[in-house]
Amino acid sequence: MDIPGSKRLAAAVVLSKGRVLLVRRSETERFLPRVWGVPCGKLEPGEQPEDGVLRELKEETGLLGEVVRKVGESSFMSEYHGREITNWQENFLVRPLSRHITLPEPDQAHRWLRPAELHTVDIDEYNLDIVRQALTNV
Numbered sequence: 332m333d334i335p336g337s338k339r340l341a342a343a344v345v346l347s348k349g350r351v352l353l354v355r356r357s358e359t360e361r362f363l364p365r366v367w368g369v370p371c372g373k374l375e376p377g378e379q380p381e382d383g384v385l386r387e388l389k390e391e392t393g394l395l396g397e398v399v400r401k402v403g404e405s406s407f408m409s410e411y412h413g414r415e416i417t418n419w420q421e422n423f424l425v426r427p428l429s430r431h432i433t434l435p436e437p438d439q440a441h442r443w444l445r446p447a448e449l450h451t452v453d454i455d456e457y458n459l460d461i462v463r464q465a466l467t468n469v
Contacts, residue, residue, distance in 0.1 A: 337416055337417040337418065337419055338373055338411070338416060338417075338418045338419070339373065339374040339380070339383075339418075339419050339420075339421075340371055340372060340373055340374060340418055340419065340420040340421070341371065341372070341374055341380045341381075341383045341384035341387060341420065341421050341422075341423065342369050342370065342371035342384065342420055342421070342422045342423065342461055343369055343370045343371070343384045343385075343387065343388045343396065343423055343425040344369050344402065344422065344423065344424050344425065344461060344462055344464075344465035344466075345369070345370065345388065345392075345394065345396060345425045345426075345427055346399075346424060346425070346426065346465065346466075346469065347426070347427050347443070348443075349445060350443035350444055350445055351369075351443070351444055351445075351446065351449070351462055351465075351466075352369070352370070352392070352394075352427075352432075352441060352442075352443055353367045353368065353369065353441065353442050353444060353449075353452060353454065353458075354367065354368065354369070354370055354391060354392060354434065354439060354440070354441045355367045355439055355440045355441070355452070355453075356368065356439065357435075357436040357438050357439050358438055359436065359438075362409055363455060365453070366453055366454070366455050366458075367442075367452040367453055367454040367458070368454060368455065368457075368458035368461075369458055369461055369462065370387055370388050370391040370392055371387060371391075371420065372386075372387035372390065372391065380401075380421040380423070381398050381401075381423070384396075384398065384421070384423045384425065385397075385398065385425070388425060390435070391434070391435065392432050392433065392434065392441065393429075393431060393432055393433030393434075394427050394428075394429050394430075394431075394432060395427070395428040395429040396425040396426060396427050396428055397425065397426045397428055398423050398424075398425055399423070399424040399425060399426050400423070400424050401421060401422070401423055401424075402422050402423060402424050402461075402464045402465040402467070403421075403422050403461075403464040403465075404419070404420065404421050404422065405420050405422060405457070405460070405461065405464075406418060406419050406420060407420075407457060422461050422464055422465065423465075424465045424469070446462070446466055449462065
């Protein structure tokens with residue numbers, strides 16, 4: 332359901348061999364430039380979150396994936412065209428079906444990190460909470 336003044340998003344916590352995939356955002360991003368986080372993006376109108384999270388994963392990393400399970404929901408406020416909007420996000424644990432990562436911007440980077448290593452990168456508390464949601468009951 333689309334809510335006026337809000338955006339729908341889906342995030343992928345990609346887990347393989349006990350490691351989580353994190354991607355550093357481009358410095359050209361308006362929202363959280365150069366911050367590390369999980370692949371995430373806006374859903375298309377009418378798109379199911381399970382489909383959207385796999386599309387976003389492919390667009391942002393080049394990876395194919397399979398949804399293991401939904402791990403939770405979250406929301407946050409951001410500014411869009413000069414007004415504050417609410418972002419509603421569904422979070423999924425995803426198993427990668429391919430291995431080669433291709434990032435859209437040359438200044439981006441990726442790392443596969445064990446949960447104890449997450450603090451070694453500049454990850455915000457919001458993304459850290461999403462990863463913790465996904466790692467519960469793994």
